[in-house]
Amino acid sequence: xxxxxxxxxxxxxxxxxxxxxxxxxxxxxxxxxxxxxxxxxxxxxxxxxxxxxxxxxxxxxxxxxxxxxxxxxxxxxxxxxxxxxxxxxxxxxxxxxx
Amino acid sequence: xxxxxxxxxxxxxxxxxxxxxxxxxxxxxxxxxxxxxxxxxxxxxxxxxxxxxxxxxxxxxxxxxxxxxxxxxxxxxxxxxxxxxxxxxxxxxxxxxx
Numbered sequence: 001x002x003x004x005x006x007x008x009x010x011x012x013x014x015x016x017x018x019x020x021x022x023x024x025x026x027x028x029x030x031x032x033x034x035x036x037x038x039x040x041x042x043x044x045x046x047x048x049x050x051x052x053x054x055x056x057x058x059x060x061x062x063x064x065x066x067x068x069x070x071x072x073x074x075x076x077x078x079x080x081x082x083x084x085x086x087x088x089x090x091x092x093x094x095x096x097x098x
Numbered sequence: 099x100x101x102x103x104x105x106x107x108x109x110x111x112x113x114x115x116x117x118x119x120x121x122x123x124x125x126x127x128x129x130x131x132x133x134x135x136x137x138x139x140x141x142x143x144x145x146x147x148x149x150x151x152x153x154x155x156x157x158x159x160x161x162x163x164x165x166x167x168x169x170x171x172x173x174x175x176x177x178x179x180x181x182x183x184x185x186x187x188x189x190x191x192x193x194x195x196x
Contacts, residue, residue: 002186003101003103003181003183005101005145041141042140042141042142042143043139043140043141044140045140045143045145047103047143053186073191073192074192077191077192078192079190079191079192080190080191080192081188081189081190082188082189082190082191083101083185083187083188084185084186084187084188085101085183085184085185085186086183086184086186087181087182087183088100088151088182088183088184089181089182090179090180090181090182091179091180092177092178092179092180093171093175093177093178093180094171094172094175094177094178
């Protein structure tokens with residue numbers, strides 16, 4: 001399992017409506033990528049999970065997503081940080097309740 | 099870099115004041131662990147970063163933390179999920195602005 005943690009800060013002059021429309025489109029598009037697992041917003045963070053680094057690469061290089069990434073850099077983001085992680089382990093609890 | 103993602107659901111009958119006091123204490127304690135990097139709350143998630151799996155193991159096995167984990171299982175949590183990740187890569191942008 002691969003986890004991508006994305007933190008973004010919008011430019012003060014960003015067109016928020018255009019940004020949100022693009023974000024909605026990207027949220028729909030990422031769900032079509034084979035190996036996509038889940039996406040969630042958690043405050044200022046987005047957490048996106050893929051089954052493998054290959055699935056993430058397919059998303060990262062999707063032509064429409066590449067265009068959106070460029071729009072993000074050029075028009076929307078003052079700053080962003082993307083962190084890519086591979087899962088080591090996971091566990092649930094309490095036993096029998098989780 | 100190691101990232102721990104923790105999602106918790108309190109029991110409906112949990113003593114919230116006692117739980118919050120314990121959480122404050124654990125937040126202070128984890129910061130004393132060599133290799134602790136950062137801790138943040140993001141909605142229903144907590145994200146805690148350590149420099150290495152060894153630093154995480156030191157925290158996981160800290161005697162006072164072991165006691166708190168037991169209290170969590172027995173008194174506070176209806177459910178929890180802990181995921182441990184190792185960082186593959188990270189990048190910032192836009193170039194020169196990040």
